[in-house]
Amino acid sequence: MTVLEQTQKPEALQNYLEESAYNKVKRMITESAGLNTSGYRDEYLKRRFEIRLRATGTNTYARYILYLKKHPEEFTNLLNDLTINYTTFFRDGDVYQHIEKKLLPKFLFSKNPIKIWSAGCASGEEPYSLSILVHKVFGSSLTRNPVTIFASDIDKDALSKAQNGLYSARQLATMDQRTIEKYFTKESENYRVKDFLKDIVHFEQFDLMKTSLHVNLDLILCRNVMIYFSKEGQQHIHMNFYRAIRDGGFFITGKSEILSGEPAQVFTALDYVTRVYQKPAKPPL
Ligand SMILES: C[S@@+](CC[C@H](N)C(=O)[O-])C[C@H]1O[C@@H](n2cnc3c(N)ncnc32)[C@H](O)[C@@H]1O
Structure with missing residues (x-):
């Protein structure tokens, strides 16, 4: 294995694991909070999820899953961040x-x-x-x-x-x-x-x-x-x-x-x- 392969593999593996963990968070939301995430844009979901990853100090999806399991009340914060409620009377x-x-x-x-x-x-x-x-x-x-x-x-x-x-x-x-x-x-x-x-x-x-x-x-x-x-x-x-x-x-x-x-x-x-x-x-x- 070349040096390049050796350094790249862990990163590719890491990315793969994070992507699987991200998909798992999507499924957990559907199962625990009843929100069907399949129609949402991935870039939108990731942007919103990352706010919660930072707020909980978990920083990776894998650690965030463990956090969600330990603190089910976090689903409420996650849902609040997903659904931005800005509106006004007679908007436009x-x-x-x-x-x-x-x-x-x-x-x-x-x-x-x-x-x-x-x-x-x-x-x-x-x-x-x-x-x-x-x-x-x-x-x-x-x-x-x-x-x-x-x-x-x-x-x-x-x-x-x-x-x-x-x-x-x-x-x-x-x-x-x-x-x-x-x-x-x-x-x-x-x-x-x-x-x-x-x-x-x-x-x-x-x-x-x-x-x-x-x-x-x-x-x-x-x-x-x-x-x-x-x-x-x-x-x-x-x-x-x-x-x-x-x-x-x-x-x-x-x-x-x-x-x-x-x-x-x-x-x-x-x-x-x-x-x-x-x-x-x-x-x-
Ligand atoms: C930006 S507000 C729009 C409010 C209003 N329609 C307006 O134009 O001012 C978007 C709303 O869509 C809701 N929303 C997001 N995903 C939804 C879903 N899957 N089903 C129902 N409502 C959803 C959010 O909770 C949020 O209150």
């Missing part, structure tokens, strides 16, 4: 303008109850922004024409913040004073979402890699979630959405996200700036 104002001016008025004429899904809702700003617009557009016709907003996330902590509906003044900064007074109640330094906004929002924990819980949806928003997923993972999720949307219903992605593969073929792009897509209506027989 033009998207919400489109929903308010173009999509919701169409739903006013629907004969069926309207169903909207905020998929990857984080701490609730997205579904509550939708609820504000629904109340603005539907007003008193909500009693005749019920609207339900399903709001799901994988992250339990984000969901419990969403259900609590309590936000700081800083978190409300994207709204004007009149909107805040109409839809929130001041509680010392913070603001709580009023009950009538909450009444039409149903929160649920849900992993997007699973098949949709709902069908015949009028609108799905899944924005700024796909950044974590591989191309295959994204296509899998987007096709699940396609099946869950009623014919003629709508789908909105994040502004920096693009559809690829089969979803790009089956959805019709309506607006490239706001990333609004439509599932074509079936032609009459």
